[in-house]
Amino acid sequence: xxxWVFIAGLVLSGVTAFPLESELAxxxxxxxxxxxxxxxxxxxxxxxxxxxAQGLRETNQRFPxxxxxxxxxxxxxxxxxxxxxxxxxxPVRNSWxxxxxxxxxxSVVPLALIAGEVREIPLEWRLFxxxxxxxxxxxxxxxxxxxxxxxxxxxxxxxxQALSP
Numbered sequence: 542x543x544x545w546v547f548i549a550g551l552v553l554s555g556v557t558a559f560p561l562e563s564e565l566a567x568x569x570x571x572x573x574x575x576x577x578x579x580x581x582x583x584x585x586x587x588x589x590x591x592x593x594a595q596g597l598r599e600t601n602q603r604f605p606x607x608x609x610x611x612x613x614x615x616x617x618x619x620x621x622x623x624x625x626x627x628x629x630x631x632p633v634r635n636s637w638x639x640x641x642x643x644x645x646x647x648s649v650v651p652l653a654l655i656a657g658e659v660r661e662i663p664l665e666w667r668l669f670x671x672x673x674x675x676x677x678x679x680x681x682x683x684x685x686x687x688x689x690x691x692x693x694x695x696x697x698x699x700x701x702q703a704l705s706p
Contacts, residue, residue: 544680547680554618554673557615562594562598569591574591576595578591580592580595586665624642632687632691640685643678643681646673649671
């Protein structure tokens with residue numbers, strides 16, 4: 542069940558990366574951001590929403606091919622989710638998938654902090670992005686511990702030794 546939640550999160554992250562401009566229009570409406578007004582007319586979080594929405598609108602109007610990059614990002618999330626189906630089908634044989642997923646989750650933190658700084662992403666937003674890695678690590682840690690127990694049962698020794706290098 543825990544792994545299904547993780548897979549659903551990957552799929553949701555992937556699917557929602559396709560309609561970014563439409564999603565930002567909804568977020569703008571929800572937070573009371575008027576597209577006709579400058580982002581400079583807002584402060585804090587609403588400024589950030591207005592700025593992102595404006596950036597997406599202008600980029601998509603002038604350079605629609607750039608959205609192809611987020612289409613590939615979305616596709617990548619969907620493909621990664623497929624790998625975790627292997628863990629569901631044969632957890633012992635595919636335990637490497639969870640380890641790779643855990644490494645990816647940990648790697649989110651430096652990527653968000655470093656690349657976010659370079660791209661001038663506000664710290665609060667970078668920390669929000671970091672939370673996906675941290676929160677993703679929790680269910681994978683749980684799955685890994687249960688996989689170790691399965692390995693131990695299958696091989697006939699204690700779970701602490703099951704997946705040690």
